[in-house]
Amino acid sequence: MIENWAGNLTYGAxxxxxPRTLAEAQELVAHATRVKALGSRHSFNTVADSPDGLQLDLSAVNRTPEIGAAKVAIGGATRYGDVVAQLHEAGYALANLASLPHITVAGSVATGTHGSGQRLPGLAAAVSAVELLTADGSLRTFSRADAEFPGVVVNVGALGVLTRLTLDLEPTFSVRQDVFDALPWSAALAHFDEIQAAGYSVSLFTNWARDVVDQVLLKNRVPAEIPDALFGALPADGPRHPAHAAGISAENTTVQGGVPGPWYARLPHFRLEFAPSVGAELQSEYFVPRAHAAAAFEALRSIGDRIAPLLVVSEIRTVAGDEPWLSPAYDGDRVAVHFTWQQRQPEVEAVLPLIEEKLAPFGVRAHWGKLFHGAVLDLDHQGVRQFRELAAELDPAGKFRNPFLERHLLR
Ligand SMILES: Cc1cc2nc3c(=O)[nH]c(=O)nc-3n(C[C@H](O)[C@H](O)[C@H](O)COP(=O)(O)OP(=O)(O)OC[C@H]3O[C@@H](n4cnc5c(N)ncnc54)[C@H](O)[C@@H]3O)c2cc1C
Incomplete structure (x- = not known):
């Protein structure tokens, strides 16, 4: 019996x-009744569970990255943090990363994991081809030209096991991080687009109950012009953990204060050699169309007194629209509102339906790897319908299904 990273659930597999080899993985899948790939277990819900079945740890398969001209082929269980320095040494970069490098590439793209940046889509956008181990034990490859491709990368583990992924690379670049304290909410609402345009990747940290957004974090490719002030927010006088306002020290964060460094040492908020975030926590994240950002923030501020007592910190990011059918940003740019909760699961689960009700008028979607309730989410759009057809075709017996998927997606 094994727990997820946060320790809020025990898998029922x-x-x-x-498996030590790809052939062994193929045998296991071919003969299993219920099976799912398991990544680094950073999801907060049971998306990766396989009750009474098998979970596959693929960390011994395809261990060596193959770096070619502006692309890299890696095994699905490779963690971003295992390969990023090597890419940089070879003169390359990934366009973006999530807040932490500890997560596997296949597990991340499977749930639509993203960073921030109004021109930057989720991490799945870097994937140009995959090798998928399917229900009968055979391997299939899919690349961008294939009609099914928008279904196979953000796949919540429902189609098979990603054994190998090819990612697009670009020439390596440097990034600096600058933090601004105390952005008045009135300015955040009036100037949200300009604030997002002030960085390659921008995050706002808030508890929804104060009159100010506690911090704005700008990540910029260098060289960059950094303003002296940001709509009333002033440069921080030292490093800031995202949950600085909750009293968390900045020990595990990547270098800030405008010091340039390689992309992989600045794009994540947290350093590989430390535990990320705060540890004893839960997470949820919701996505609304970018055009409704200000209205969605107002809706959340109206219930700030219900959210703040359970919160560690909330993070606002933007994600560019992209193609994958299950991507939270399928069919257009989205603003992403993330909640790092205290580990008080019954109380958190009681407030999630209220948050979802407030965001429902905007067509809200949820992060596939975090906690959500689900009753009023946009879970039946065209992309989802196409995905259901593909899942039925690739996994007719439902080998890769689990109760989470049956409840929220494959119903
Ligand atoms: C501290 C922390 C910070 C986070 N920050 C961010 C962030 O900045 N942005 C964001 O979007 N999310 C973030 N997340 C969420 C996280 O990125 C997702 O939960 C992601 O799915 C975790 O990847 P994993 O390797 O742990 O996958 P797991 O949780 O192990 O699995 C997730 C899903 O992927 C499937 N899967 C895993 N491997 C494979 C494979 N080889 N083939 C097919 N399917 C597979 C599993 O079956 C499951 O359905 C954060 C989570 C934590 C704990």
């Missing part, structure tokens, strides 16, 4: 098996 009968066994976790770590």
């Amino acid at each position: 009968r066994e976790i098996v770590a």
Whole structure:
């Protein structure tokens, strides 16, 4: 029996098996009744569970990255943090990363994991081809030209096991991080677009109950012009953990204060050699169309007194619209509102329906790897319908299904 990273759930799988070769993985899948790939277990819900079935740990398969001209082929269980320095040494970069490098590439793209940046889509956008181990044990490859491709990358583990992924690279670049304290909410609402345009990647940190957004974090490719002030917010006088206002020290954060560094050491908020975030926590995240950002923030501020007592910190980011059918940003740019909760799950689960009700008028979607309730989410759009058809075709017996997927997606 094994827990997820946050320790808020124990998987119900009968066994976790770590095949030593691809052929062994194929055998295991071919003969299993219920099976799912398991990444680094950073999801907060049961999306990766396989009750009474198998979970596959693929960390021994395809261990060596193959770096080619502006692309890299890696095994699905590779963590971003395992490969980023090597890419930089070879003169390359990924366009974006999530807040932490500890997560596997396949597990991340499977749930639509993203960073921030109004021109930057989720991490799945870098994937140009995949090798998928399907229900009968055979391997299939899909690349961008294939009609099914928008279904196979953000796949919530429902189509098979991603054994190998090819990612687009660009020439390596440097990034600086600058933090601004105390942005008045009135300015955040009036100037949200300009604030997003002030960085390659921008995050706002808030608890929804104060009159100010506690911090704005700008990540910019260098060289960059950094303003002296940001609509009333002033440069921080030292490093800031995202949850600085909750009293958390900045020990595990990447270098800020405008010091340039390689992309992989600045785009994540947290350093690989430390535990990320705060540890004893839960997370939720909701996505609304970018055009409704200000209205969505007002809706959340109206229930700030219900959110703040359970919160560690909330983070606002933007994600560019992209193609994958299950992407939270399928069919257009989205603003992403993330909640790092205290580990008080019954109380958090009681407030999620209220948050979802408030955001429902905007066509809200949820992060596939975080906690959500689900009753009023936009879970039945065209992309989802196409995905259901693909899942039925690739996994007719439902080998890769689990109760989470049956409740929210494959119903
Ligand atoms: C501290 C912290 C910070 C986070 N920050 C961010 C962030 O900045 N942005 C964001 O969007 N999310 C963030 N997340 C959420 C996280 O990115 C997702 O939960 C992601 O799915 C975790 O990847 P994993 O490797 O742990 O996958 P797991 O949780 O192990 O699995 C997730 C899903 O992927 C599937 N899967 C795993 N491997 C494979 C494979 N080889 N083939 C097919 N399917 C597979 C699983 O079956 C499951 O359905 C954060 C989570 C934590 C704990």
